[in-house]
Amino acid sequence: MAFAALVGAASAAYVFYYARANPGFVSDFDQVWAGAAALWRGENPYLVVGPGRGFHWHWPLYYPMPALVLTAPLGLLPVIAARMLFAGLSSALLAFAITRDGFARWPLFISIPFMVNVELVQWSNLLTAAMLLPVLGGIAAAKPNIGLAMVAQSDRARSVWVMAIGAAVLTVASFAVLPNWLGFWIQNASSAPHVSPHVLRPGGPLLLTALVRWRRPEARLLAALACTPLTPTFYDPIMLYLVPRTFRETLALTVATFVHFFIVVFSGPIRTAAQWGEIVSTASIWVLYLPCLIMVLRRPNRRDEPASVIRTTFA
Numbered sequence: 001m002a003f004a005a006l007v008g009a010a011s012a013a014y015v016f017y018y019a020r021a022n023p024g025f026v027s028d029f030d031q032v033w034a035g036a037a038a039l040w041r042g043e044n045p046y047l048v049v050g051p052g053r054g055f056h057w058h059w060p061l062y063y064p065m066p067a068l069v070l071t072a073p074l075g076l077l078p079v080i081a082a083r084m085l086f087a088g089l090s091s092a093l094l095a096f097a098i099t100r101d102g103f104a105r106w107p108l109f110i111s112i113p114f115m116v117n118v119e120l121v122q123w124s125n126l127l128t129a130a131m132l133l134p135v136l137g138g139i140a141a142a143k144p145n146i147g148l149a150m151v152a153q154s155d156r157a158r159s160v161w162v163m164a165i166g167a168a169v170l171t172v173a174s175f176a177v178l179p180n181w182l183g184f185w186i187q188n189a190s191s192a193p194h195v196s197p198h199v200l201r202p203g204g205p206l207l208l209t210a211l212v213r214w215r216r217p218e219a220r221l222l223a224a225l226a227c228t229p230l231t232p233t234f235y236d237p238i239m240l241y242l243v244p245r246t247f248r249e250t251l252a253l254t255v256a257t258f259v260h261f262f263i264v265v266f267s268g269p270i271r272t273a274a275q276w277g278e279i280v281s282t283a284s285i286w287v288l289y290l291p292c293l294i295m296v297l298r299r300p301n302r303r304d305e306p307a308s309v310i311r312t313t314f315a
Contacts, residue, residue, distance in 0.1 A: 001101055008091050027120055030079055033071070033074055033083075040072070042285070048225065066171055090129065104247045105247075122235045127140075131153055137164075140163050141171055152221060198225070202285070205224035206284055208223055225289075240292050
């Protein structure tokens with residue numbers, strides 16, 4: 001808990017000082033914050049957030065209403081305070097969840113995905129924590145595409161039930177707040193051409209071989225992520241840190257995230273979103289996902305006992 005508090009406080013402090021150093025910066029979370037603030041004013045967030053609207057955003061609001069209901073209290077805060085609270089709490093929950101069985105996976109906190117999640121105030125840290133803490137499972141409703149991967153990696157029926165009940169509560173609350181939100185969200189989400197599953201990209205079908213270890217939750221997670229429509233980013237690979245089981249594996253994945261980052265940075269001028277998506281996604285498959293596949297395939301096709309899941313030594 002002390003480590004989690006330290007990580008959370010450091011993340012919130014980074015968000016604060018980054019905002020001070022870059023006054024014109026707009027984080028990925030700001031669209032959600034603006035949508036949540038619109039709810040308090042009795043407005044339709046799907047008509048407030050977007051190109052040329054009350055809160056200018058380059059794309060329509062792709063988040064479903066449960067995400068806005070979940071973050072509604074943050075809509076009452078100034079935007080920087082809302083960023084700090086969301087990033088700090090997400091990081092603290094991830095630190096608590098990932099270290100409950102030991103500190104073998106601590107290199108996660110110096111990885112590119114973790115740092116990008118904090119800087120952009122993204123959701124992936126929180127969603128990864130929810131995969132390890134079933135009580136948070138209802139958050140799956142905030143990002144239904146990732147929610148399917150969360151269900152796939154669940155190892156107990158009770159976790160799935162908790163997730164389903166939490167998601168149902170958020171969904172019912174969403175219809176109570178804005179009864180016609182689903183139509184607006186479907187219209188916006190269907191206009192996102194940059195979202196595509198890895199399985200449709202070069203090398204992606206290889207990830208489905210993880211299912212030969214189908215009894216292992218990390219194998220099901222890897223296969224599910226391969227089939228999940230994902231935005232090409234540096235932050236979603238944080239979920240791959242549920243695959244490593246030793247310090248060496250975690251450190252290898254962390255080094256790979258830097259390799260992935262520099263491959264994209266030095267790929268030359270990227271002129272279109274489609275070109276960006278192709279480079280980021282293809283590089284992530286070969287540099288991040290396939291090494292995780294090798295980790296999975298080296299293990300027996302059986303579920304680990306809780307006490308033996310993580311090796312806490314540096315071996």
